[in-house]
Amino acid sequence: MKAALARWRDSDVWHSFRRSPTAIVAAVIAALCLFCSLFAPWVAPHNPFDLATLNLEASRLPPAWMDGGHPSHLLGTDDQGRDILSALFYGARISLLVGLASVLLSLVVGVALGLLAGFVGGAVDAFIMRVCDVMLSFPSILVALLIDGVGRAIFPDAHDTLAFGVLIFAIALTGWVQYARTVRGSTLVERQREYVQAARVIGVAPLRIMARHVLPNVMGPVLVLATIQVAAAILTEATLSFLGVGVPPTSPSLGTLIRTGNDTLFSGDWWITIFPGLMLVLIALSVNLLGDWLRDALNPKLQ
Amino acid sequence: MVAFIVRRLVQAVIVMLTVAFLAFMLFQYVGDPVAQMLGQDATQEQREALQRDLGLDQPFPVQFARFVGNAVQGEFGLSLRQGRQVSTLIAERFPATLELSLAAAVIALVVGVPLGVYAALRRGRFGAQAVMTLSLLGVSLPTFLIGILLILVFSVQLQWLPSFGRGETVALFGSTSWTTGLLTLDGWAHLVLPAVTLSVFQLALILRLVRAEMLEVLRTDYIKFARARGLSDRAIHFRHALKNTLVPVITITGLQLGSLIAFAIITETVFQWPGMGFLFIQAVQFADIPVMAAYLCLIALVFVVVNLVVDLLYFVVDPRLRVEKPGGP
Numbered sequence: 001m002k003a004a005l006a007r008w009r010d011s012d013v014w015h016s017f018r019r020s021p022t023a024i025v026a027a028v029i030a031a032l033c034l035f036c037s038l039f040a041p042w043v044a045p046h047n048p049f050d051l052a053t054l055n056l057e058a059s060r061l062p063p064a065w066m067d068g069g070h071p072s073h074l075l076g077t078d079d080q081g082r083d084i085l086s087a088l089f090y091g092a093r094i095s096l097l098v099g100l101a102s103v104l105l106s107l108v109v110g111v112a113l114g115l116l117a118g119f120v121g122g123a124v125d126a127f128i129m130r131v132c133d134v135m136l137s138f139p140s141i142l143v144a145l146l147i148d149g150v151g152r153a154i155f156p157d158a159h160d161t162l163a164f165g166v167l168i169f170a171i172a173l174t175g176w177v178q179y180a181r182t183v184r185g186s187t188l189v190e191r192q193r194e195y196v197q198a199a200r201v202i203g204v205a206p207l208r209i210m211a212r213h214v215l216p217n218v219m220g221p222v223l224v225l226a227t228i229q230v231a232a233a234i235l236t237e238a239t240l241s242f243l244g245v246g247v248p249p250t251s252p253s254l255g256t257l258i259r260t261g262n263d264t265l266f267s268g269d270w271w272i273t274i275f276p277g278l279m280l281v282l283i284a285l286s287v288n289l290l291g292d293w294l295r296d297a298l299n300p301k302l303q
Numbered sequence: 304m305v306a307f308i309v310r311r312l313v314q315a316v317i318v319m320l321t322v323a324f325l326a327f328m329l330f331q332y333v334g335d336p337v338a339q340m341l342g343q344d345a346t347q348e349q350r351e352a353l354q355r356d357l358g359l360d361q362p363f364p365v366q367f368a369r370f371v372g373n374a375v376q377g378e379f380g381l382s383l384r385q386g387r388q389v390s391t392l393i394a395e396r397f398p399a400t401l402e403l404s405l406a407a408a409v410i411a412l413v414v415g416v417p418l419g420v421y422a423a424l425r426r427g428r429f430g431a432q433a434v435m436t437l438s439l440l441g442v443s444l445p446t447f448l449i450g451i452l453l454i455l456v457f458s459v460q461l462q463w464l465p466s467f468g469r470g471e472t473v474a475l476f477g478s479t480s481w482t483t484g485l486l487t488l489d490g491w492a493h494l495v496l497p498a499v500t501l502s503v504f505q506l507a508l509i510l511r512l513v514r515a516e517m518l519e520v521l522r523t524d525y526i527k528f529a530r531a532r533g534l535s536d537r538a539i540h541f542r543h544a545l546k547n548t549l550v551p552v553i554t555i556t557g558l559q560l561g562s563l564i565a566f567a568i569i570t571e572t573v574f575q576w577p578g579m580g581f582l583f584i585q586a587v588q589f590a591d592i593p594v595m596a597a598y599l600c601l602i603a604l605v606f607v608v609v610n611l612v613v614d615l616l617y618f619v620v621d622p623r624l625r626v627e628k629p630g631g632p
Contacts, residue, residue: 134318137606139562141569149587149595150329235445242447243572245587262451262573270455277448285443 016297026289033283037092044086045072063271076271078257079264084271087257088279094253095280098168099234105172107226110179115210115218117180118187129184132177140174144236147173148245163248171236175229182225186218220298227291231284238280254280311614315607320371322603326596327370379597384589389597393579398481399469400578403570404563406494407501412556415506419513424540426518434510441507446566450500450573457496465493467575497574501567505559512555516548550617557613561606 008014017023036043061077063084075084117128135143151166190196191214199209234254240246241255242262249256254276261273361369373379379389418434425431458466470493472482484490520526521544529539568580575581579598586594 134321137318137610138602139565142565142602145568145583145587146595146599149590152587153329153590153592153595239445239447239569243569243584243587245584258448258451265451265455266459268459270459273451273455277451281444281448284445288443 013294013297017293020293022289023293026286026293029282029286030290033092033279033286034096036089037096040086040089040093044083044089046083046086048082048087048090062269075275076269078260078272079269084275087252088254088276091252091254091257091276092279092283094247094251095234095237095255095283098164098171098237098247098253099230102168102171102233102237103175103226103229105168106175106229107179107222109172110176111183111215111218111222113176114180114183115187115214118184119191119206119210119214125184128180132180135174135177140232141236141239143174144170144240145243145245148240152245167237167240167246170240171233174236175233178225178229179222182221183218186221187214190214190217224291224295224298227294228288231287231291234280234287235284308615311611315611318607319600319603322600323371323374324367326374326599327367329592329596329599330370331366374597374600379600380593382586382591382594384585384591384594389593392582392594393597393601394481396577396579396582398483399576400564400567400571400580402483402485402494403497403501403576403578404560404567406498407505407563407567408556408560410498410502411505411509411559414502415509416513416552418506419510420517420540420545422510422514423517423521435514438507438510441503442511444503446500446504446569447573449503450496450570453496453500454573464496465489466496469493469577497570497576500573501563501570504566505556505563508559509552509556513548513552516551517544520544520547553616554613557609557616561602561609564602564605 017027041047061073063073063076066076073083073085075088077083078087113128117125147170148166151170155162155166196209196213199213204213237246237253238255238258241253242259244259246255247253252260257276258273258280261269261276264272377390381387382389382392385392418438422431422434422438454466457464469482469484470489471487472484472490473486474482484494526539526544529543534543564580567576567578568583570576571578571580572584579601582594583598585591586598
C-alpha cells in the first residue's frame with residue numbers, strides 16, 4: 001500500500017496534476033460535490049424527505065441573505081417548505097448514482113464488444129461496427145428517450161427500483177458505442193504486438209489473452225472516456241428527469257428539482273430552479289475539465 | 304461517383320428497414336393491440352375476427368411487409384392516448400418543429416461562422432478569448448437550463464418576450480394543418496426565445512469548428528504563397544481560407560440539422576412549443592406506441608436524408624472528390 005502510494009506520487013500523472021491549476025480546482029469542486037452527495041444525510045442541514053419536519057409556513061423562503069430569508073435555510077425553501085440546500089445534496093446523490101451506474105454498465109458492455117470486435121475481426125467485427133454506425137447517427141438523448149419509452153411500455157406499472165433500472169439501462173445503451181470504437185481501435189494495434197503473438201504461441205486461450213494481456217493495455221483511453229462520459233450521463237439523466245421521464249418523483253434528482261422549480265418560475269422564486277441548475281453545471285463542468293486534463297496527462301505526445 | 308451514390312442509397316434503405324423493423328417489433332410485442340381495441344369483456348370470436356381484420360394471423364414476414372407498406376404511406380394507426388390518426392397528429396405538429404429548427408439553424412450559422420472566423424483571426428486577443436470562453440459555456444450548459452435562464456431573464460424579470468406557445472398563427476396553402484407563425488408579429492416574438500435556446504449549442508459547436516479549421520488552413524503553404532504574392536488580407540481570409548474550411552463545417556452543420564430536430568424535444572418542452580417533440584415526450588410518458596413508432600420512423604428518415612444530402616454536397620464543394628480514382632473510391 002505504502003509502495004503503491006509512493007509510486008503514484010512519483011508518476012507523471014501526479015506530477016502534471018500538481019502543475020495544472022485548472023485540474024486542481026476542478027478536482028476540489030468535484031470532490032466536494034462527491035463528498036456532499038455521498039454523505040448527504042450527515043452533511044445536509046435538514047432531511048428534505050422527512051415529512052414530519054416539513055413546515056408549509058416556511059415554504060418558498062428566499063435565500064438567507066435576501067429579505068425574508070431565514071438563516072436555517074441558507075439557499076431558501078421550495079413550495080413545500082423543503083430546504084433547497086439539503087434537497088441539492090440528496091438530489092446530487094441520485095444524479096451521481098444514476099450517472100456512475102450507467103457509465104459502469106456501458107463501459108463493461110462497450111469494452112467487451114470492442115475487444116471482441118478488434119480481436120476476433122471478420123464478420124463479428126463488421127457486424128458490431130455497423131451497429132455502432134447506426135447508433136452514432138442518432139443523437140444519444142433520442143436513443144435514451146426511446147429506450148426509456150419502450151421500457152415504460154413493457155413495464156406499465158413499474159415501481160421505483162425498476163424505473164431506476166430502465167433509466168440506467170437507457171443511458172448506458174447510448175454510451176457503449178464510444179468505448180467499443182475506442183477499444184477496437186487500440187485492440188487492432190495491440191493484436192499485432194509481439195507479446196500477444198508470444199502468448200498465442202505458448203498456447204494461452206484467446207479469451208485469456210484478451211482479458212489478461214490486451215485489456216490492460218487498452219484501458220488508458222477508456223479511463224479518459226469514462227470520466228467525460230460520467231458528465232454526459234449526469235446531464236442526460238438530468239434532461240430525462242427534467243422532461244418527466246427520468247427518475248421517479250419520490251426520489252428527485254437534480255433534473256427533477258429543476259423541473260419542479262420550473263413550475264413556480266413565474267412567481268419569481270428563481271432560487272428553486274437556479275441552485276439545482278448551478279450544482280448540475282458545476283458537477284458537469286468540473287468532471288469535464290478533469291477529463292480534459294487526464295486526456296492530456298495520459299497522452300505521451302503532448303509532454 | 305454514381306457507384307458511390309448507389310452504395311449510399313443502399314445503406315440508407317438498410318438503415319430505414321432496420322428502424323422500421325424496430326418500430327414493427329414495438330407494435331408487435333409491446334402491448335396487445337387486440338385487447339386495447341376491444342376492451343376486457345370481448346368474446347373469443349370477436350378477438351379472432353379482429354385479429355384476422357388486423358392481419359395478425361398472417362406469417363411474420365407478411366405482417367412486416369404490410370407494416371412497411373402502411374408506413375411508406377404515412378399510415379401508423381390510431382394514437383392510444385388521443386384516439387386520432389397518428390398521421391394527422393404529426394402533420395399538425397410538423398410545421399412548428401420545422402420552423403423552430405430552421406430558425407435555430409439560421410441563427411447558429413449566421414452568428415457562429417463569423418464569430419469563428421473572428422476568433423481565429425484575432426487569436427490571443429481579449430475579444431477572441433472572451434468568445435472562446437463563452438462558447439465553452441455554451442457547449443457545457445444543458446439545453447433545458449439555457450431555456451429556463453432565458454425565460455427567467457426575458458419573460459419573468461424584463462417581461463419583454465412571451466415564454467410559451469407559438470402565438471398567433473396563420474394557416475397556409477388553404478389547409479388546416481399547415482400553420483405558420485412567421486406571418487404575424489406575435490408569432491415572431493414567440494419564436495425568439497425557443498430558437499435562441501435551440502441554437503446555442505450548435506452555435507458554439509460551429510464557432511469552435513470554424514476557428515479550429517481556419518487556424519489549420521491559415522498555416523498551409525498556399526496561404527503563405529498568397530501572402531507572398533501580396534494579396535490583401537481580406538482576399539486571403541475570405542476568398543481563399545474560409546472557402547477551404549467549409550467542407551467540415553458543412554458536414555457537421557448538416558449532421559447537426561438532424562440533431563436540432565432531436566434537441567427540439569427539450570426546447571419544445573421548456574417553451575411548450577406545440578411541435579413533434581412535445582408530442583413525442585407525451586407519447587413516451589403515456590407509452591403511446593403508435594406515436595412513438597411513427598416519430599421514430601420519421602426522425603430516422605430525416606437523418607438518413609440529411610446524411611445523404613451532406614454526402615452529395617461534398618461533391619459540389621470539393622472538386623477533388625469528383626475525380627474517379629482507379630480501383631474504387
